[in-house]
Amino acid sequence: MATFIIEGGHQLKGSIQPQGAKNEALQILCAVLLTPETVTIHNIPDIIDVNKLISLLEKLGVKINKIGAGSYTFKADEVNMKYLESAEFKEDGKGLRGSIMIVGPLLARFGKGYIPKPGGDKIGRRRLDTHFEGFINLGAKFRYNREDHFYGVEADRLKGAYMLLDEASVTGTANIVMAAVLAEGTTTIYNAACEPYLQQLCKMLNRMGAKISGVGSNMLTIEGVDTLGGTEHKMLPDMIEIGSWIGLAAMTKSELTIKNVSWDDLGQIPDVFRKLGITIERKGEDIYIPAHKDGYEIQNYIDGSILTVADAPWPGFTPDLLSIVLVIATQARGAVLVHQKMFESRLFFVDKLIDMGAKIILCDPHRATVIGHDFKSSLKATTMTSPDIRAGVSLLIAALSAKGSSTIHNIEQIDRGYERIDERLRAIGAKITRVN
Template sequence: MSASTGSGEFIVEGGHKLSGEITPQGAKNEALQILCAVLLTEDKVTIHNIPNIIDVMKLIDILADLGVNVKKLGEGSFEFEAKDININHLHSKEYSDKASKLRGSIMVLGPLLARYGEGKIPKPGGDKIGRRRLDTHFLGFKKLGAKFEYTEDGFFKIDATHLEGTYILLDEPSVTGTANIIMGAVMAKGKTTLYNAACEPYIQQLCKMLNRMGANITGYGSNLLSIEGVTKLGGTTHTMLPDMIEIGSFIGLAAMTQSELTIKNCRIDELGQIPTVFKKLGIEMEFRGDDIYIPAQEHYNLDRFIDGSILTVADGPWPLFTPDLLSIVLVVAIQAKGTVLVHQKMFESRLFFVDKLIDMGAQIILNDPHRATVIGLDRTSNLRGIQMSSPDIRAGQALLIAALSAEGTSVISNIDQIDRGYQFIDERLRAIGAKIERR
């Protein structure tokens, strides 16, 4: 499967105001679990609003290698039929090579264990943003009755011939862990109670999709799920949510570049605290139906807490603020009036890209691996274009926003990290007036 592809670098001429409308892609983090769910049935499953990004197309490629019949119906719409799965492909070098490079491949395990009673996966890859344990997935499967073996060649091999429902208290509310355990439990014998479960909109979407397929899941949207096992699941049609991380990124982009933008089809009812947090940064916005209108703002003032102390923006499991947008908050605060403490609680290496922002002229103190203090410039000076490299998906998008707001030209290398999460981002930004080229 082809995707918007990312070798090379972006040449960004900053300092230009943008204008017009931009539509967010389908949600990357929803796609990775929704796509794996097609393995749970031999019937046809149709999915709409799939983003054309590297990570998602890699996962579709892995599904096709396993024997899923993949048919493209139109832009962002695919039909999947997992009737003839070749479970022996799990032992191939091709599977090992592809799955080890994509962290989302871990979510094929739940469906394969549920339907075929076995699974095998290499230690997955992904962003270098600190430790990202797989224990939650495996402990959940073990509770359901799966037997694990870590082989010398770096594989996790699982026997799940007798999965039975049980009470599971997750050690952390991992989104992918919750999704994987749900998919493993939907056809287990008896009732599974899942406590301290993630409750992100993406988990709710998965549960709604599985229930349409014939599953019996209640409690989604809370951290206590109840799953009554069924013997078989059928086909369905599913439309994915817009990507909330893109929506937040576009809000930040408008503020940093003093641009008037309308973000279309946002599913505002599913955005949680995202608009609220950006309003705390002083960004004005209007909800127009399901669109978010951002007026051009020369200045924006950071809120303080009621007692007058400095604003802190921290991440946490849903419904708290998503960690994927903290890098955008940090960049937006650079040109705000006031000071903010950005507290990245969930990943200890995600703030290390601030050295590049400091080189551009930002006033940021990296307190420790988890916290950075941003002293807003309030347009008293502009960022300057530099050469830099994108360390991960979210930091790459934040650096791109900084470059678009800066004076002069920036060169961003390692842009495959950006393309892993954002569909044709250079083309879409050019359509609203950005000066950005790929080479």
């Protein structure tokens, strides 16, 4: 187990380049299974979760060649379906939630797909019903082995269908889309997720020969085709990392430039941070954040009531950034209610911030009220353990703002989603050391 030692209370300065998007990578990498031809992908983040998925694809028989930093070619012309029934796969698949998205492509192309109950962050229930109900709608037969939590779907040839998803699940929509592109006939998916990363997947599939319309809306229409070909694809910058660096700049009163953020794909993110009082300037495709020497003030609603920041399916605010919002608010002028609707355990890390001196009232598993210090008292350095990716980065930001030396254990959780984070933070002046 690795640990970060952080000496906080220092201003940072410079520019930082966001990595490729983790959540996009997990979808795009699974899509290479849909064709025997070569798929070239650029801007792949070098993080644990993505590397686990690349390793899983390799064990499935996909020929993988690294052609540069973050760039790979994939050729799935000799897929080893027997691996899916091995004890090794049952162990490999459990360690990564994104592994669920290999099922749709395998089902579409080979008529069957299996997966053990996948792992990932411990942030509450993350059900898989949407995925499998979609496959069943397309004509697949579903089975589940309760003893070893092993799921399976099988079909000779999928057939297009109309479906109304019970939730706008991003991974569920991606999985169903990847299954439907090779199905016979037309598939209509209503209440589909429409996040930029899902739009990226659909655009890539269309370049491969798929016929998907309605991209960017909550209704997708897919005309099935017989085969897909190869393509080349570059992933978007990671919007969650961009939001993390905005929070870091505010909490450390630092002047930072976040490079090449793809502004048009950020949705409400800049506006939500502006409501928290943070100055965000657009300079081309970069975000410039000046040093907030006088702090920042949370805006109330026009009737004077307290601001609420809540997550919602796109184009609503992403749940992955609510942990960052919560940390930022601890040093703001004013108060905010953070409402985490989608995961019931994601706010439980606030006890660590309270130990650091933050004024937070955990109302229930989904809501927390934060009363900001306005930098009149800094957070206190402490020792803590990272519970998941996003909470881990939030605690790291808190530690970088706190005076004194903090220790964060279980940083493998942070490494799952952030590429060489300690090296990149040191490059802008952070005092952070990795200890194995």
